[in-house]
Amino acid sequence: MLSLAEENYVKAIYHLSEGGKSPVSTTALAESMNNKAASVTDMIKRLAAKGVIAYEKYYGANISTKGKAEALRIIRKHRLWETFLVQKLGFNWDEVHEVAEQLEHIQSPLLIEKLDAFLDYPAVDPHGHPIPDKHGKISEVKQILLSELAIGKKSVIKSVKNGTPAFLQYLSKIGIYIGAPIKIVERIEFDGSLEIVIDGKNKCFISRDASENLMVTG
Amino acid sequence: MLSLAEENYVKAIYHLSEGGKSPVSTTALAESMNNKAASVTDMIKRLAAKGVIAYEKYYGANISTKGKAEALRIIRKHRLWETFLVQKLGFNWDEVHEVAEQLEHIQSPLLIEKLDAFLDYPAVDPHGHPIPDKHGKISEVKQILLSELAIGKKSVIKSVKNGTPAFLQYLSKIGIYIGAPIKIVERIEFDGSLEIVIDGKNKCFISRDASENLMVTG
DNA sequence: TTTATTTTTTAGACTCACCTAAATATTTAC
DNA sequence: GTAAATATTTAGGTGAGTCTAAAAAATAAA
Numbered sequence: 001m002l003s004l005a006e007e008n009y010v011k012a013i014y015h016l017s018e019g020g021k022s023p024v025s026t027t028a029l030a031e032s033m034n035n036k037a038a039s040v041t042d043m044i045k046r047l048a049a050k051g052v053i054a055y056e057k058y059y060g061a062n063i064s065t066k067g068k069a070e071a072l073r074i075i076r077k078h079r080l081w082e083t084f085l086v087q088k089l090g091f092n093w094d095e096v097h098e099v100a101e102q103l104e105h106i107q108s109p110l111l112i113e114k115l116d117a118f119l120d121y122p123a124v125d126p127h128g129h130p131i132p133d134k135h136g137k138i139s140e141v142k143q144i145l146l147s148e149l150a151i152g153k154k155s156v157i158k159s160v161k162n163g164t165p166a167f168l169q170y171l172s173k174i175g176i177y178i179g180a181p182i183k184i185v186e187r188i189e190f191d192g193s194l195e196i197v198i199d200g201k202n203k204c205f206i207s208r209d210a211s212e213n214l215m216v217t218g
Numbered sequence: 219m220l221s222l223a224e225e226n227y228v229k230a231i232y233h234l235s236e237g238g239k240s241p242v243s244t245t246a247l248a249e250s251m252n253n254k255a256a257s258v259t260d261m262i263k264r265l266a267a268k269g270v271i272a273y274e275k276y277y278g279a280n281i282s283t284k285g286k287a288e289a290l291r292i293i294r295k296h297r298l299w300e301t302f303l304v305q306k307l308g309f310n311w312d313e314v315h316e317v318a319e320q321l322e323h324i325q326s327p328l329l330i331e332k333l334d335a336f337l338d339y340p341a342v343d344p345h346g347h348p349i350p351d352k353h354g355k356i357s358e359v360k361q362i363l364l365s366e367l368a369i370g371k372k373s374v375i376k377s378v379k380n381g382t383p384a385f386l387q388y389l390s391k392i393g394i395y396i397g398a399p400i401k402i403v404e405r406i407e408f409d410g411s412l413e414i415v416i417d418g419k420n421k422c423f424i425s426r427d428a429s430e431n432l433m434v435t436g
Numbered sequence: 437t438t439t440a441t442t443t444t445t446t447a448g449a450c451t452c453a454c455c456t457a458a459a460t461a462t463t464t465a466c
Numbered sequence: 467g468t469a470a471a472t473a474t475t476t477a478g479g480t481g482a483g484t485c486t487a488a489a490a491a492a493t494a495a496a
Binding site for chain 2: 442443444445446447
Binding site: 085088089090091095098099102103106107108110111114115118 | 303306307308309313316317320321324325326328329332333336
């Protein structure tokens with residue numbers, strides 16, 4: 001049984017391991033948790049004692065099989081709740097993260113089973129991220145960065161990498177949503193920005209930065 | 219801003235004040251929280267400092283206007299979540315309390331507004347308890363104990379006082395539910411038990427104890 | 437009304453999850 | 467390869483929220 005703080009650490013370690021290097025460094029973890037390095041050292045010792053990570057002094061933390069399962073359970077809950085908030089309660093996709101951060105810690109396997117059924121077993125959350133099933137299995141669908149899409153090739157928006165409210169609001173504003181057809185008209189050499197067509201009608205420019213935070217079908 | 223533990227204390231103080239004597243004694247509170255009296259003394263000092271109760275040494279705790287508003291906000295959330303669990307997710311009424319105890323602490327006014335709307339602004343929860351509105355107002359409907367109902371008078375089950383899973387499961391088993399028509403056929407002098415008819419068809423006996431935990435229309 | 441019992445508070449201690457400051461180890465730069 | 471910079475850990479401390487044991491106050495009983 002993990003405490004709330006421990007759950008958040010395990011989740012962060014999982015995300016840092018997935019999206020980059022493993023083992024996870026104390027500093028990286030401290031930054032992602034908005035804590036100080038000394039606090040992280042304390043915590044990773046506790047997590048190691050509980051068997052959710054492997055830890056060696058001055059080396060870093062590696063998530064264990066048990067830890068990965070824990071992380072996936074939490075992520076599953078987070079994404080199911082986000083889906084619920086958007087699909088059932090009418091939240092916008094930029095409003096759900098904070099609330100889901102709280103809801104993901106509710107302990108009730110029955111609740112999650114029933115919520116999953118109520119939502120009709122969704123495969124992805126409102127940001128296009130896959131929802132692990134009850135066994136922790138994730139269905140990975142091949143996606144590429146929009147910035148790497150060939151010019152003129154028809155594609156579809158599949159997910160957002162950076163899910164900050166500001167970015168999501170911007171995407172809504174220019175008509176981008178998960179499932180939207182998209183095509184690159186031209187790549188501007190000067191700054192790497194792209195001229196794109198969304199939904200076959202909305203033409204606009206987006207920065208390189210934005211194009212590197214959107215995933216599309218390859 | 220109250221912590222999770224503080225929220226639970228305020229709720230308990232509110233319930234104890236309502237359902238009995240005020241001021242609330244340290245011992246009563248300790249019992250209801252499953253904590254020791256010394257811990258309670260600590261906590262009520264903190265709560266007094268935050269202005270949610272008035273506290274005098276060796277006297278007891280009285281909930282303040284602010285504290286009452288806090289308690290009602292938490293109770294509102296608890297009962298809305300219970301309603302959601304039963305009406306939308308298909309929980310049984312004896313399965314919801316523990317989960318709602320967790321969900322009631324989620325901080326998001328928007329979530330509660332939207333949940334309320336999603337449930338179509340319910341007036342009572344699955345146990346027949348009134349749901350405070352967003353201003354903390356409760357619509358009290360006149361109810362009497364089943365044990366005090368006149369023999370032969372037609373009535374309707376309105377709420378359960380004791381909401382333990384065991385009692386709720388028993389009620390389901392004998393066909394009692396919120397809104398069920400009920401009539402007392404006979405009062406057994408020996409032990410105060412009642413012969414009742416539910417729904418105009420199910421005849422059965424219930425103990426005095428059970429009849430003192432069911433509220434009906436007067 | 438004095439004593440006994442119960443209730444409440446105080447004192448001191450513990451765990452969790454954080455902190456700062458200082459020490460130590462590792463990495464990078466010259 | 468040594469020095470400087472950076473990363474990590476240790477040591478000691480804090481507040482929240484609990485505990486036990488003992489002291490103090492209030493209540494009940496003789």
